[in-house]
Structure formats: structure tokens, C-alpha cells
Amino acid sequence: MKEDLKNVTQGNSSVSEYYSKLKRFWDNIEELDEIPNCDYGVMIDCTCSMLKKLHTIIVRDKVMDFHMGLNE
Numbered sequence: 222m223k224e225d226l227k228n229v230t231q232g233n234s235s236v237s238e239y240y241s242k243l244k245r246f247w248d249n250i251e252e253l254d255e256i257p258n259c260d261y262g263v264m265i266d267c268t269c270s271m272l273k274k275l276h277t278i279i280v281r282d283k284v285m286d287f288h289m290g291l292n293e
Contacts, residue, residue, distance in 0.1 A: 222250055230290040239290065247283055 226246040231239040256275065 222246065222253070226250070226286060227289075229286075231292045236291070240287065243283070243286060243290070247286075 226243070229239075229242050229246065234242070256272070
């Protein structure tokens with residue numbers, strides 16, 4: 222699925238249609254790659270910002286996917 226995502230381009234689609242295609246891939250991948258929960262329940266009290274950093278990485282990757290497939 223991730224390989225297919227890398228091959229998605231805007232082509233003849235509008236930017237909105239292109240984004241919708243990407244979003245479907247992202248949603249499916251996120252469903253399969255769930256962020257694991259801590260077995261000890263300490264994530265609620267976590268102060269290391271690991272989840273925020275992970276979210277930032279995921280968003281950055283989506284922005285890159287989007288820009289790489291846009292028409293010039």
C-alpha cells in the first residue's frame with residue numbers, strides 16, 4: 222500500500238481530487254499502523270513529547286507525499 226501511495230500523482234485531477242486520493246491511502250495506512258498504547262498506562266502522564274514528535278513526523282511525511290505528486 223505504501224508503494225502504491227508513492228506512485229499517486231495529480232495527473233489530470235484537480236488538487237482537491239488528488240488530495241482525496243492521498244487521504245484514502247493515508248487513512249488506510251493509519252488503520253494498519255496504529256500508534257501502540259503503553260501497556261503500563263504511563264502515556265497519559267508522559268512528559269517526553271514522544272507522541273507529539275511522532276505526529277510531527279507523520280504530518281511531515283504526508284506533506285512530502287502531497288508535494289511530490291503535484292503537477293508543476
